[in-house]
Amino acid sequence: MSHSAIQARRVEELRHRLHAVQLDALIVTFLPHVRYLTGFTGSNGVCVVTADECWFVTDGRYADQVRKEVTTARILIAKGGLFEKIAQRAILKKAKRIGVQSQHLSIAAFANLKRHLPGKRWHHGRQWVEEAMMVKDRSEIDQIRRAAEITDKVFTKLLSIIKPGVCERDVAAEISYWHRRYGADADAFEPIVASGSRGAYPHAHASLKKIKKGELVTIDLGCRVNGYHSDMTRTVAVGKPSTRAERMYDAVREAQARAIEAIQSGVQAKDADAIARESLKRTGFAKHFTHSLGHGIGLQVHEPPRLSALSNETLRAGMVVTVEPGVYISGFGGVRIEDDVLIRNGCGEPLNRSSKELIVV
């Protein structure tokens, strides 16, 4: 199916959702959602879906680009604000009940919107586009798979780069470099490279600290291919690890394997989180697992469903989620192992192929 046909189908599916809750229109302000519906890759744009039309509004910087990217929506180029343009063109003249994306619209922008479109009934929600995006079609899965493959290649490359004396930031430089050289658009996020005791920070950015012999190094990296992301973590040992480090590693590896075994279509996202936590409880590390098990991935690095104790989602075939248990011990260090996993009927399929044995470099 062509991009245009896919986008047209997405807009049509969204219309059904809006119709079901008696909304006359939705103003889509969250850029990953705008991209999902229209193909627009820029940094300023709003999509308006009504019962029989789909409009896209951007500014003059994108006048040229947008005509190539957006083929299934009517395009408007705003000289002033985008909401002002929507009002001027009277796109929403007939719409009475209008949905806005309450998670992705600031109070100030909403006040501005209401000023330009008085007399409407506004409905706040987040779910209308989000729910559709959680389940990926074949072409989306192909992009994520490609991103995961590139990240695997980069990780293999890193094994010859990580050694005592190299600083964390130089490892990050290689990640960004090789992601693009191997065909990605860019990194999905700033790579995390956390060695030794810095491994106790789950989100430590790569610092100028030099990697030392005997340390564990946690590397969290991902890339973007045609808008779709990968997100993988491995922890490697530089020289022979301590017994304590090995025990931590084995515990996390076991917890990740248990969770991946369990996830498939029909499983509750919170149960996947509980399975990993239970596994870490058996080895005494559960209290050091200070975040949730994972998150959906696609046009966003982090998107629904969350795999957490607080999640109400049920996993469905076609979702892609990260599975990333970790153990963080203040003053000592940390271990995290993360794969992107495609949910299928009857099983989960990890899209990453990098080894999960404890690699000693």
Next chain:
Amino acid sequence: MSHSAIQARRVEELRHRLHAVQLDALIVTFLPHVRYLTGFTGSNGVCVVTADECWFVTDGRYADQVRKEVTTARILIAKGGLFEKIAQRAILKKAKRIGVQSQHLSIAAFANLKRHLPGKRWHHGRQWVEEAMMVKDRSEIDQIRRAAEITDKVFTKLLSIIKPGVCERDVAAEISYWHRRYGADADAFEPIVASGSRGAYPHAHASLKKIKKGELVTIDLGCRVNGYHSDMTRTVAVGKPSTRAERMYDAVREAQARAIEAIQSGVQAKDADAIARESLKRTGFAKHFTHSLGHGIGLQVHEPPRLSALSNETLRAGMVVTVEPGVYISGFGGVRIEDDVLIRNGCGEPLNRSSKELIVV
């Protein structure tokens, strides 16, 4: 002055601003503002400033990191939501009139906040922290200067890399690599590398297109040093440029020089924009200058003041702004030249040193 002393002074200055508009407290939700006030570099945190206290709330992932970074605020680690924690600890018990950052708080988050803190009077604004941040102190200017220096070094490196047959994305890979190797934390943004007719897209991301002889290549790059950013653009010619390309280049260079000459403390931001536009009018290119002249830069890549026809700001000593006129001709290509300029009394000082002659590689 130590980081702690600087942050304490910033909080104190903010209290004066809040007091002046009779606010009892401000809930700071925008992360660059949170960093400015507390030093926190993570991805989830809220700062609450009251008449006599300063609190910082984050989640368990940052429990370890936050104790190193945040020294002048009282720290809370939330198990559930951050607003819930603020309510539980009754931090705002005595506050009646509370400010929120209307540009940086979603409708959904605000609804959640109001649910947790009933009976308050809410005041929406954006200016309280923003205004203070526009004028940089010496240590902030030093960081931006350092970032600009690194970007200059990377640009020099690129001159031996850009040649016919190299694809745009490989140039971007080198930018990301060398920014970190020369000491930056990371890129400030995804580098733009736009060759030939792609130069007509002001925000073209680096593609797989190969650079060809006779083309102009616009490179927009920047890096981050201790949270502070640089942002520079140069357009180079690959082999001898056409007469039309040379004319475009000279026109943009002239417009940028006129604008930089004019900006100093006391000048209206909109007048700076007008000066560049007037200059391009004289050479007939004004209608192809489709964006505003520039923006403030600091802890954010784009921050106030805007240098645009719509801006109400007056330039003041200590502001750092980009000056970046551009000309974009659909089907032909584009030229943009951009420096980070420190506003001083009596003159503007460009922080970039890369040549603005048309370089032919």
